[in-house]
Amino acid sequence: MSDSEPRGADVIAKEQGLSRELSTRQMAMIAIGGAIGTGLFLGSSLAVRTAGPAVILSYVLGAAIALLLMSALSEMAVAHPTAGSFGVYAELYVGGWAGYAVRYTYWACQCIAIGGEATAVAIYCRWWFPQIPPWIWIIVFSLMLVTVNAVGVGNFGEFEYWFAMVKVIAILAFILFGVVVLLGFGPASSPTVMQNFAPRNFFATGASGIWMAMCFVIFSYIGTEVVAVTAGEARKPDEAIPRAMRSMVFRLIFFYIASMVVLIGVVPWTDIQPGADVTASPFVTVFRLMRIPAATHLMNFVVLTAALSSMNCDLYLATRMMFSLSRAGFAPRLFGEVNRRGVPLHALMLSTLGLVIATLTALLYPSSAYVYLFGIALFGGLFVWAMIFFTHLFFRRAWDAGGHRALPVRMPGYPYTSILGMLLVVGIIVTTWWVPGMRPTILSGLPWLALISAAYFVQHRRRAGIASHKSNEESNQQAASS
DSSP: OOTHHHHHHHHHHHTBTBOOOBOHHHHHHHHHHHHSSHHHHTTHHHHHHHHGGGHHHHHHHHHHHHHHHHHHHHHHHHHSOOTTHHHHHHHHHTOHHHHHHHHHHHHHHHHHHHHHHHHHHHHHHHHHOTTSOHHHHHHHHHHHHHHHHHSOHHHHHHHHHHHHHHHHHHHHHHHHHHHHHHTTOSTTOOHHHHGGGSHHHHTTTHHHHHHHTHHHHHHHHTTTTHHHHHGGGBSSHHHHHHHHHHHHHHHHHHHHHHHHHHHHHHSOGGGSOOGGGOOSOHHHHHHHHTTOHHHHHHHHHHHHHHHHHHHHHHHHHHHHHHHHHHHTTSSOGGGGOOOTTSOOHHHHHHHTHHHHHHHHHHHHOTTTHHHHHHHHHHHHHHHHHHHHHHHHHHHHHHHHHTTOOOOSOOOTTTTHHHHHHHHHHHHHHHHGGGSTTOTHHHHHHHHHHHHHHHHHHHHHHHHHHHHHHHHHHHHHHHHHHO
């Protein structure tokens, strides 16, 4: 038996205390709720303006990367079902710095993502009530979602299940509505709009546009990794994790690609607002251009619900990651405590920091708050994805060499598929440097990595010094007693 399994058992033992109340259906819908949010409903406008109609191919490529990630993550989550998830796996199989950097980066990423979703909520509400300042909406909805997360994971799971169900039904209705229009019914089925699919117009921005749009498209898939985090509170991890991941990923691929086909088929892509001018979801724009006001209001309500669902899920993720950091000794012990409902309440309170950031950003930069937060959160999400692929290379080698039990899921094409996934994700990070408005991704991400790396080595040295001092004291006491 390898050294990794005893250490893995020890790490999982440290993270006990959370309630295992999440069912397979709740886990799958929580993951969908975490992924289908502003990345699709609002961020898709940025992707369309970058790639043109060929953004559909960008979503296909994003789906391929997400499938590779879920395959690698499924293996590790079944082997080690714990709330710290990929942060724990990085610590076990790569090293202390990796576990520290992944967990703190993901926590910060989710905090800022909460802010991004909250800012999007304000954008949607402003469409109805332009006279009300955005920060009021942020505060009202933030208080509501903090309460939901504080009442217990079972209640959170059921709340998020129905929250996510609203947008799933809405997307299916949107796709059905679009298919009817594309078959020749309705004002949008004109030859001008259908020219989007002509080869010359479809590749309007060329191959480079398809790849550069990945900086926005991949954000739509970030959030799928939530299934691995919920593994720490799943009733039957071996059965629930693979089933939840499979159903979630294939649903997302269908929703995203079908939605983009409808969007591009119904709306002239040049009518979709570019990044700095985002004031409404392109899904709302579809109904506005077709002059269906009642449906427009309904769709705005749906995208508002989607943003709140993602915001709710992000708060859950940030809370569990801070809980894991505390139990690993990387954060104050206070944040690893759970109340009688099994909720790490202090970690939850700390994780609302993203909401404060969102409020300040909305006040100081009301016209560009969403795009700014979007870029910062993107680096954290992509860094974690790259590290998941990197960790999987070490995990599979150690697991196979250690003679452990056969896992119910296996990543096909290992190690080449893990390497391919990692290179694609790193390539997207690098590409953000040349995408207008996305330089904050690297300009904020690299200093962040430098900061937490320095913090880790300072903390690691201090902990090593304390451990050495205790060891010397024990040796002196034994010598004195003998």
